[in-house]
Structures are given as C-alpha cells and as structure tokens.
Amino acid sequence: MRILVVEDEVDLAEAVIRGLRRRGHAVDGAARVVEAEQKIASAEYDLLILDWGLPDGSGLDLCRAVANSEVAMFTEVRPRILMLTARDAVSDRVDGLDAGADDYLVKPFAFAELEARVRALLRRDAEEGAPVLEVAGVRLDPSRFLAERDGNRLDLTVKEFAVLEFFLRRPDHVLSQETLLEHCWDEMADPFTNTVRVTVSNLRKKLGPPSLIETVPNRGYVLRTALPAD
Amino acid sequence: MTLRHFVRSVRFRLALTASAVVFGTGAVAIGAVYLVLRSYLQSETITRYRVEGEVMRVGGRVFVVPRQVTPEQVQSVEAVYRQLILNRVTLMVLVSLGVLFVVSVVMGWMSAGRTLRPLGEMTRVANDIQARDLSRRIEVRVPDDELGQLASTFNAMLDRLQRAFDQQKVFLAQTSHDLRTPLAVMRSNLEVTLDDPQANVEDWRSTAAVVVKAGERMSEMIDSLLTSARFEAGASESTEVDLVLLASELAEEARARIEVEPYEGSGSVVVHGNRPALERAVGNLIENAIDAAGGPLAVVAGREGEWGYVAVADRGPGFDPDFLRASPGLGLAIVKRVAEAHGGLVEMVPRVGGGTVVVLFIPPVDVVPQMPPVSVRLGDL
Numbered sequence: 001m002r003i004l005v006v007e008d009e010v011d012l013a014e015a016v017i018r019g020l021r022r023r024g025h026a027v028d029g030a031a032r033v034v035e036a037e038q039k040i041a042s043a044e045y046d047l048l049i050l051d052w053g054l055p056d057g058s059g060l061d062l063c064r065a066v067a068n069s070e071v072a073m074f075t076e077v078r079p080r081i082l083m084l085t086a087r088d089a090v091s092d093r094v095d096g097l098d099a100g101a102d103d104y105l106v107k108p109f110a111f112a113e114l115e116a117r118v119r120a121l122l123r124r125d126a127e128e129g130a131p132v133l134e135v136a137g138v139r140l141d142p143s144r145f146l147a148e149r150d151g152n153r154l155d156l157t158v159k160e161f162a163v164l165e166f167f168l169r170r171p172d173h174v175l176s177q178e179t180l181l182e183h184c185w186d187e188m189a190d191p192f193t194n195t196v197r198v199t200v201s202n203l204r205k206k207l208g209p210p211s212l213i214e215t216v217p218n219r220g221y222v223l224r225t226a227l228p229a230d
Numbered sequence: 231m232t233l234r235h236f237v238r239s240v241r242f243r244l245a246l247t248a249s250a251v252v253f254g255t256g257a258v259a260i261g262a263v264y265l266v267l268r269s270y271l272q273s274e275t276i277t278r279y280r281v282e283g284e285v286m287r288v289g290g291r292v293f294v295v296p297r298q299v300t301p302e303q304v305q306s307v308e309a310v311y312r313q314l315i316l317n318r319v320t321l322m323v324l325v326s327l328g329v330l331f332v333v334s335v336v337m338g339w340m341s342a343g344r345t346l347r348p349l350g351e352m353t354r355v356a357n358d359i360q361a362r363d364l365s366r367r368i369e370v371r372v373p374d375d376e377l378g379q380l381a382s383t384f385n386a387m388l389d390r391l392q393r394a395f396d397q398q399k400v401f402l403a404q405t406s407h408d409l410r411t412p413l414a415v416m417r418s419n420l421e422v423t424l425d426d427p428q429a430n431v432e433d434w435r436s437t438a439a440v441v442v443k444a445g446e447r448m449s450e451m452i453d454s455l456l457t458s459a460r461f462e463a464g465a466s467e468s469t470e471v472d473l474v475l476l477a478s479e480l481a482e483e484a485r486a487r488i489e490v491e492p493y494e495g496s497g498s499v500v501v502h503g504n505r506p507a508l509e510r511a512v513g514n515l516i517e518n519a520i521d522a523a524g525g526p527l528a529v530v531a532g533r534e535g536e537w538g539y540v541a542v543a544d545r546g547p548g549f550d551p552d553f554l555r556a557s558p559g560l561g562l563a564i565v566k567r568v569a570e571a572h573g574g575l576v577e578m579v580p581r582v583g584g585g586t587v588v589v590l591f592i593p594p595v596d597v598v599p600q601m602p603p604v605s606v607r608l609g610d611l
Contacts, residue, residue: 019422086410107414
C-alpha cells in the first residue's frame with residue numbers, strides 16, 4: 001500500500017522507508033511539512049506516518065489538517081495517520097489521537113511493532129479486513145510474507161505480493177492500472193512504463209490455472225472469487 | 231489540637247492580650263469609681279452639717295432633724311446605711327467585672343480570629359499546593375495591609391515557582407525527545423538491516439556508520455547536559471572569562487568543519503562565569519547554525535550598551551518564533567539555561583539578507599544592566 005513517511009531525521013526516515021519497502025509497501029518520504037503537503041496533494045496515500053516536530057512546523061497540525069480535510073488532497077478518501085514521535089507524555093498521546101491520528105507510536109520503537117501497526121491500519125479500510133486472507137483458494141499471510149494457492153507455496157516478489165494483497169482485499173472490484181500504480185508503486189515509478197502490466201502478468205503465471213485475475217478491456221483487472229463454471 | 235498547642239496559638243495569645251487590655255482598663259475604671267465612692271461616703275457625714283436646733287442643709291436642701299435624736303444614734307443609722315450602699319456597689323462592681331471579663335475574652339477571640347483569617351487561608355492554600363499544581367493563588371482582600379502584602383508576596387513567589395516548573399517541564403520533554411531520537415535511529419536501522427536476510431557487508435557498513443553517528447550525537451548531548459547540570463549544581467567554579475577570546479577560539483575551531491567569515495571583533499569583554507558552560511553555550515549556537523544552514527557563519531563578540539554578547543549568524547531558512555518557544559531543541563534550551571544562570575539571556579533576530587542571528591547576552595563583570603539588551607542592530611552582521 002502507498003505510505004508517506006514524514007520525518008526530518010534523515011537516518012531514521014531512511015530506515016523506516018527501507019524496512020517498509022521490503023514488506024512490499026510503496027513508500028515515499030518527506031522531511032518538511034511543505035514537502036509533505038505537496039506529496040499529499042499529488043498522490044493517493046493510504047497511510048501517513050508523521051513525526052511531531054518538523055523543521056518548518058508541527059506534524060500534529062498537519063495531522064489535524066489532513067483529518068479535517070483542510071489540505072489539498074489527491075482524492076476525497078483521507079489517508080490513515082500514524083503519529084511516530086518521541087513525545088511520550090500521556091497528554092501528548094491524547095493530543096495526537098484527538099487531533100485525528102488513528103494510531104500513536106513512541107520512539108524509540110521496535111520495527112516489528114511499527115510494521116504490525118501499519119498492517120492493522122491498512123486493513124481497516126479494506127473490504128476484506130482479515131489479517132490472513134483466504135479468497136478463491138488463495139491464502140495470503142502478510143505478517144509472515146506467505147502466499148499459497150490450494151496448499152502450494154507461491155514464490156512471489158514483494159511487488160507481486162503487494163499487488164496480490166491489493167486484489168484479494170478488493171475481490172470482484174475492477175481495478176484500473178492507474179489505481180494499482182497509485183497504491184502499489186511509490187513516486188519513483190514511471191507512469192508511462194508497462195510495469196503494472198508486466199507485474200500482473202507475472203503474478204498470473206505464478207498463480208497458475210485456472211486464471212484468477214481477469215482483464216477487463218479498457219478498464220483494468222478484476223479478481224474473481226467465483227470461477228466461471230465452464 | 232492539644233491544650234498546649236491551643237495555649238501557644240497566635241489566636242489565643244492575641245485574644246488574651248486584647249482581653250487583658252479591655253478587662254484591665256475596665257477593672258481599673260470600675261475600681262477607681264468604687265474607691266472614690268467609698269472614701270466619699272466615709273468622709274461625708276451628715277453630723278458635720280448638723281446645726282444646733284432642728285434645721286440641716288445638705289446640698290441646698292433643708293432637712294429637719296428631730297431634737298430628741300442624739301448625734302450618736304444618727305451616726306449608727308448612717309453607718310448601717312453606708313455599709314448597705316457599699317455592699318450593693320461591691321456586688322455591682324463584681325458582676326460588671328465578670329461580665330466585662332467574659333465579653334472581653336469573647337471579643338478578643340473573635341477579633342483575633344478575623345485578623346488572622348487570611349493567615350489560615352494562606353496555610354490552607356500552601357497545604358493544597360502539591361508540586362504538580364502550582365496554579366492556586368491566595369485571594370488578596372485588602373492589598374494594602376501587612377497580611378495583604380504577605381499574600382501578594384506569597385503569590386509572587388508561586389508565580390516564579392510555577393514559571394520555573396514549567397520551564398523545567400519543557401526542558402525535560404525536550405531532553406527526552408532529543409535523546410530518544412538518536413536511539414530510534416540506531417534501533418530502527420539495526421532492526422531493519424538485521425531483518426534483511428540478503429543484507430551484505432556494504433549494508434552492514436552503512437548501518438554501522440549511521441549508528442556511530444547517532445551515538446556520537448547522543449554522547450555530545452549528554453556532555454552538554456552534564457556541563458550545564460554541573461554548573462547549575464554549583465559543582466564548578468566561576469572565573470573571569472573573556473567573551474571575545476572565547477568566541478574567536480570557537481570560531482577558529484568551527485572553521486575546520488564549515489566556512490566561517492573572518493572574525494572581526496577586537497578588545498575584550500570580561501564576564502564573571504563558568505568557562506566550560508559558556509564554551510558549551512556558544513558551541514551549541516555554532517552547532518545549531520551548522521545544522522540549520524551550513525555556511526558561511528559569522529561569529530562576533532563585543533559589547534552592546536550595558537551588555538556583553540556573542541552572536542552567531544547563519545544563512546539558514548530563518549525561524550518561527552512560536553515554534554521555537556514550544557520546541558527549542560536541546561542545544562538552544564541549554565544555551566538559555568546557561569545564559570539565565572549568568573544573569574543573561576538569549577535572543578534571536580532575523581539576519582538581514584536571510585538567515586538567523588542568535589545572540590547570547592551576558593552582563594560584563596561589575597555591571598548590573600538596568601535595561602534589557604537591544605538585539606535588533608545585530609541583524610546586519
């Protein structure tokens with residue numbers, strides 16, 4: 001899923017981005033409030049990870065602005081917000097959550113916990129919210145990076161895994177190439193390449209027959225839960 | 231309250247004093263009346279006025295005394311009568327003294343209570359105030375009297391305490407924030423790399439570099455904290471320090487890491503202070519300027535009116551005063567503490583042409599500045 005990490009501590013931001021990317025998330029970074037606002041306006045993020053103290057303002061104010069839709073956003077859907085800050089006083093945590101944050105994690109934190117909280121936050125908006133997904137014979141366990149079809153282990157790349165999870169959480173929905181690009185690739189992806197097409201086609205090959213992911217001409221792809229009885 | 235406490239209480243003693251004064255004065259007055267009356271009755275005998283014959287005048291009035299009564303008989307009747315009067319007067323004197331005693335005690339107790347009520351209130355407020363809630367104040371009813379002044383002084387002391395506590399709270403939050411951040415950097419970098427089965431030597435090398443950098447930052451902060459804490463605890467001595475010399479040395483040191491404009495100051499400004507703490511303060515200013523902007527920095531020291539100063543100017547993006555007040559950063563927070571401990575202060579002004587000038591003002595030795603320093607002129611460094 002698409003995540004924006006707003007953190008001015010470069011070394012920390014780098015580690016968080018690296019760790020989350022390895023879990024298949026599409027992650028961008030911003031070191032300042034202004035930069036974060038620009039990115040929120042130009043991409044559809046599923047989750048913002050916000051530091052409190054930023055050089056040009058407060059992450060809490062940004063959190064409030066996003067929660068109240070007071071900043072320009074790419075779509076109507078507001079991203080989930082996780083405050084990641086060294087401010088640990090109870091009053092700070094209360095302020096953070098009251099400002100509209102969905103979750104609050106205090107630095108220093110265990111990376112595994114951050115990952116788990118990110119997974120939990122991203123599940124909330126999905127149609128299929130189960131921690132382990134089982135749809136049409138496919139079983140996907142994001143916490144252990146495990147994918148199976150009919151009991152056979154699938155050897156997926158992180159990107160393929162992320163795309164498959166995206167499909168499984170929205171079964172029977174037609175998803176356009178743009179939507180997939182927006183949620184599963186970060187800002188480094190070139191929108192004019194056929195990277196989405198290539199990834200989906202590789203995923204289909206690895207999933208094997210019968211084909212789960214159908215192409216809907218001119219609209220995109222759809223994962224069918226009920227296979228056509230041919 | 232035990233009897234002993236009761237007898238020793240200010241209210242009891244005040245009441246006793248008031249009662250003694252009222253009762254004593256009353257007793258003397260009544261006693262005097264009694265004595266005068268008694269001596270008068272004894273000296274004034276009607277037999278003295280007795281005229282041979284039947285007529286007797288007493289105070290303008292004429293009495294007729296029968297001839298067959300002897301003066302001795304009259305005297306004995308007079309003596310009985312006198313005793314009766316004296317007995318009645320004695321009774322009245324004793325009763326009124328008793329009433330006076332009770333009334334004076336009650337009045338004294340009540341008036342002492344009213345006078346002392348603000349004191350009791352102060353004691354209650356002082357008891358209510360725990361270290362956490364310093365927001366309570368004593369209500370000052372009559373600001374001009376002695377107790378009103380005591381209450382005002384007490385309130386002013388609470389104001390200062392509250393300010394100091396608030397500052398301490400901000401400082402603590404800042405310290406924990408700034409120490410946690412490098413910890414978070416270390417931990418997340420190590421965990422992410424550790425979690426990567428494909429991590430190679432190069433990945434480990436860069437992770438180690440990040441951890442070393444964060445560790446250096448932490449030990450720098452801890453040094454900084456310890457220097458200012460030691461100084462504040464009075465564990466390090468004060469000497470005469472030349473601000474100009476100190477600033478030029480630190481500017482020279484910084485030149486190894488960043489572009490610093492040639493130092494222009496001359497002469498000397500001697501202050502009374504702790505050299506390590508002042509060095510640390512100016513060092514933090516330079517460090518902040520480097521973080522904010524890179525060069526070229528300007529470091530200048532000198533005298534501005536009644537104040538000695540060291541100013542560090544950068545070409546960074548400037549500052550937001552509100553944001554700084556809430557979260558000054560540990561470095562600047564320490565500079566502020568050092569400044570305040572030296573009777574000085576820290577000011578920030580925008581630098582002409584972009585950037586920030588941070589000025590550390592310290593009063594020179596033997597000078598007690600009457601006016602706050604003016605830092606605006608330093609903007610065009």
